Amino acid sequence: MPGTHTSIFDRTSLLARELGAINLGQGFPDLPEPRELLEAAQRALVERSNQYPPMRGLPELRQAVCHYYAREQGLELTPEEVVVTAGATGALAAAIFALLQPGEEAIAFQPFYDAYVPLVERAGGTVRALTLSAPDWGLPLDEIEAAIGPATRMIVLNTPNNPTGRLVDRASLEALGALCERHDLLLLCDEVWEGMIYGERRHVSALSVPALRDRTVKVGSAGKIFSLTGWKVGWAVATPPLAEALARQHQYLNFTIAAPLQWAVAEGLALPSQWHAAHRDRYAAARERLVRGLTPAGYAVLPADGTWFVTIDLAASGLPADDEAVAERMVREAGVAAIPVSAFYRDDPERSYLRLCFAKEDATLDEAVERLAEFRRTALPPHRRCPA
Numbered sequence: 556m557p558g559t560h561t562s563i564f565d566r567t568s569l570l571a572r573e574l575g576a577i578n579l580g581q582g583f584p585d586l587p588e589p590r591e592l593l594e595a596a597q598r599a600l601v602e603r604s605n606q607y608p609p610m611r612g613l614p615e616l617r618q619a620v621c622h623y624y625a626r627e628q629g630l631e632l633t634p635e636e637v638v639v640t641a642g643a644t645g646a647l648a649a650a651i652f653a654l655l656q657p658g659e660e661a662i663a664f665q666p667f668y669d670a671y672v673p674l675v676e677r678a679g680g681t682v683r684a685l686t687l688s689a690p691d692w693g694l695p696l697d698e699i700e701a702a703i704g705p706a707t708r709m710i711v712l713n714t715p716n717n718p719t720g721r722l723v724d725r726a727s728l729e730a731l732g733a734l735c736e737r738h739d740l741l742l743l744c745d746e747v748w749e750g751m752i753y754g755e756r757r758h759v760s761a762l763s764v765p766a767l768r769d770r771t772v773k774v775g776s777a778g779k780i781f782s783l784t785g786w787k788v789g790w791a792v793a794t795p796p797l798a799e800a801l802a803r804q805h806q807y808l809n810f811t812i813a814a815p816l817q818w819a820v821a822e823g824l825a826l827p828s829q830w831h832a833a834h835r836d837r838y839a840a841a842r843e844r845l846v847r848g849l850t851p852a853g854y855a856v857l858p859a860d861g862t863w864f865v866t867i868d869l870a871a872s873g874l875p876a877d878d879e880a881v882a883e884r885m886v887r888e889a890g891v892a893a894i895p896v897s898a899f900y901r902d903d904p905e906r907s908y909l910r911l912c913f914a915k916e917d918a919t920l921d922e923a924v925e926r927l928a929e930f931r932r933t934a935l936p937p938h939r940r941c942p943a
């Protein structure tokens with residue numbers, strides 16, 4: 556792929572390993588992995604077939620995805636609307652390759668997840684990047700309408716959002732739906748963080764908005780729902796003609812996904828809501844722990860609804876608004892790796908934000924907070940140092 560490079564996530568993890576730093580960069584958990592899923596995979600491996608599963612995914616898993624979304628999000632889906640893919644990344648690739656033709660344009664919102672731009676460009680399309688603004692990172696509806704041109708085919712949205720952690724509310728999705736209808740656009744809605752929401756607010760799936768029901772490809776990931784990022788089992792959900800188009804791409808990208816893991820994910824999705832809530836609570840507690848440590852140490856933490864990430868505002872924390880330079884010093888001087896949010900921009904990046912992953916054991920978070928508190932005390936010029 557021309558113009559691509561090693562991702563910020565890999566680069567950060569590599570540097571953290573080299574330096575022996577605490578890695579709050581790349582988003583992966585080190586909390587205990589759900590036994591139910593590991594045991595289900597083990598059983599499937601010895602008791603079920605290990606040959607090619609059906610191209611679109613095991614019928615049992617596709618059905619389980621429908622039941623899970625019916626229970627958790629009130630969606631009415633049929634298995635023919637589900638295609639099981641190699642993680643959410645496989646679903647994003649298949650959807651973009653299927654639905655975007657060379658010369659067409661996708662509108663996407665920066666800060667955006669790093670896969671969108673290279674995939675659209677690989678499909679021969681271009682990304683029209685619109686910028687979201689802190690602290691709400693809300694959808695700029697007027698700007699979207701103004702950005703739509705004759706080549707615009709698709710909007711790419713991510714809710715809850717990585718890196719900001721914010722949700723898109725129902726009213727904004729409805730407005731977006733009206734706009735997609737008016738201009739006959741498709742929506743690629745990356746909802747991989749749907750299971751990791753902590754406050755009062757609830758996830759609204761684009762598929763629950765009537766105007767978007769037949770125009771949306773919803774993308775999900777078992778890696779996120781079950782904190783098993785290495786499994787790389789994901790799916791796309793869309794009305795049958797869109798699912799069919801996407802499956803035709805999937806058949807030449809991966810054809811099918813590891814059979815035992817599909818069985819295990821099907822079992823996991825069928826676990827009761829209480830199980831899923833308890834799993835999520837462990838992450839809510841981790842989030843709370845990191846925020847409670849960082850705030851008295853003088854860090855300004857932005858509000859967020861979900862994901863495994865918190866964002867700190869460097870300028871508001873009295874640190875230089877130069878995320879790459881601060882991240883570099885943080886990993887080398889304090890031994891804590893973070894992701895500069897400017898990496899999630901294509902044009903004119905914001906440089907005042909750092910993303911930290913909190914999906915870690917208490918002791919790791921406590922040690923990171925201690926190091927970051929010391930870093931802030933010593934990184935500031937003497938007249939601006941906080942008394943603590």
Ligand code: PMP
Pocket residue numbers: 582641642643644645668713716717745747775776777778779784787788789
């Ligand atoms: N989309 C977003 C917004 C993500 O944050 C991630 C992973 N962090 C992915 C897609 C990729 O998910 P997967 O590992 O299932 O391919």
Ligand code: GLN
Pocket residue numbers: 562564565580581582583717
């Ligand atoms: N999505 C993960 C993150 O945001 C990283 C995935 C990857 O390494 N490609 O940290």
